[in-house]
Amino acid sequence: MSADVPVTVAAVRAVARDVLALELRHANGQPLPGASAGAHIDLALPNGLVRQYSLVNATGQATMDCYQVAVGWDANSRGGSVWIHEKLKVGQALRVSAPRNLFEMAPEHRRVLLLAGGIGVTPIYAMAKACAQQGVDVELWASARSAPRLAYLEELKALLGQRLHLHADDEQGGPMNLTERLATQRWDAVYACGPAPMLDALTAATAHWAPGSVRMERFKGAEQPASERQPFELVLQRAGLSTTVDAHESVLDAMERVGVDFPWSCREGICGTCEAPVLEGEVQHLDYVLSPEERAEQRRMMVCVSRCGGGRLVLDI
Numbered sequence: 001m002s003a004d005v006p007v008t009v010a011a012v013r014a015v016a017r018d019v020l021a022l023e024l025r026h027a028n029g030q031p032l033p034g035a036s037a038g039a040h041i042d043l044a045l046p047n048g049l050v051r052q053y054s055l056v057n058a059t060g061q062a063t064m065d066c067y068q069v070a071v072g073w074d075a076n077s078r079g080g081s082v083w084i085h086e087k088l089k090v091g092q093a094l095r096v097s098a099p100r101n102l103f104e105m106a107p108e109h110r111r112v113l114l115l116a117g118g119i120g121v122t123p124i125y126a127m128a129k130a131c132a133q134q135g136v137d138v139e140l141w142a143s144a145r146s147a148p149r150l151a152y153l154e155e156l157k158a159l160l161g162q163r164l165h166l167h168a169d170d171e172q173g174g175p176m177n178l179t180e181r182l183a184t185q186r187w188d189a190v191y192a193c194g195p196a197p198m199l200d201a202l203t204a205a206t207a208h209w210a211p212g213s214v215r216m217e218r219f220k221g222a223e224q225p226a227s228e229r230q231p232f233e234l235v236l237q238r239a240g241l242s243t244t245v246d247a248h249e250s251v252l253d254a255m256e257r258v259g260v261d262f263p264w265s266c267r268e269g270i271c272g273t274c275e276a277p278v279l280e281g282e283v284q285h286l287d288y289v290l291s292p293e294e295r296a297e298q299r300r301m302m303v304c305v306s307r308c309g310g311g312r313l314v315l316d317i
């Protein structure tokens with residue numbers, strides 16, 4: 001996605017401890033492209049960084065007056081969170097991409113569990129609103145290190161009432177135990193967004209659930225241990241180029257090294273921008289974009305993180 005929509009920061013407000021909500025409006029006052037719940041935008045910052053943020057107010061409209069996103073303070077920030085928390089002011093001109101949804105709700109899911117951890121509440125809040133609008137039977141389990149850290153808590157209480165279950169780690173003596181709670185599949189699907197340990201626990205707790213009934217969005221891609229990374233030959237068929245992808249570099253790094261300018265955004269395997277068609281090779285998928293079925297097809301890959309398990313990878317590029 002290219003961040004080519006000019007926007008202005010119309011409002012900045014705190015919606016929880018260490019969480020800022022931004023309201024972005026088109027710089028020329030035009031309506032913005034709409035999106036369904038779970039969608040995100042790329043936000044291009046003046047410091048050159050491009051970051052992905054879920055749209056809190058996307059519930060399926062054709063157009064939107066503004067985009068609302070929320071950004072948590074992250075002490076380990078690679079520059080996006082810190083810049084927004086320390087430098088961003090109302091009136092700042094920015095650029096965003098059109099929305100893209102890699103975390104879409106399936107309309108056939110009529111009994112839905114939503115699971116949010118920390119700042120992962122942003123797409124989940126949009127989903128809760130969409131469920132309420134569409135008459136979907138929804139329950140939301142929201143967790144955070146402490147209750148004041150959970151963004152949109154009052155709004156969620158007003159929206160869901162008894163169907164909101166809050167878990168504050170500091171009050172409960174640790175994270176939510178998902179194994180017991182999810183032993184029986186009482187919902188058509190669970191949609192979850194939160195930190196990696198929570199999503200790993202969800203994966204383990206729902207291993208026996210029906211295929212396709214566990215959907216999640218991660219903040220960060222997987223890291224493959226250096227010892228498991230092997231070099232391989234990369235062939236870019238249409239460009240007529242080939243090179244070796246070293247163990248320390250990505251396919252995208254290697255493409256750039258030989259002069260191929262390929263679109264990318266997150267470089268973490270979570271946004272889907274760098275998807276490339278595969279002609280040949282055994283792909284090791286390390287992204288969080290493709291579904292298990294799409295991975296098994298071996299027809300496409302995210303070149304920023306995924307690699308080749310064999311000696312040769314041929315892309316239709």
Ligand code: FES
Pocket residue numbers: 263264265266267268269270271272273274275287289302303304305
């Ligand atoms: S650049 Fe985002 S998935 Fe590769």
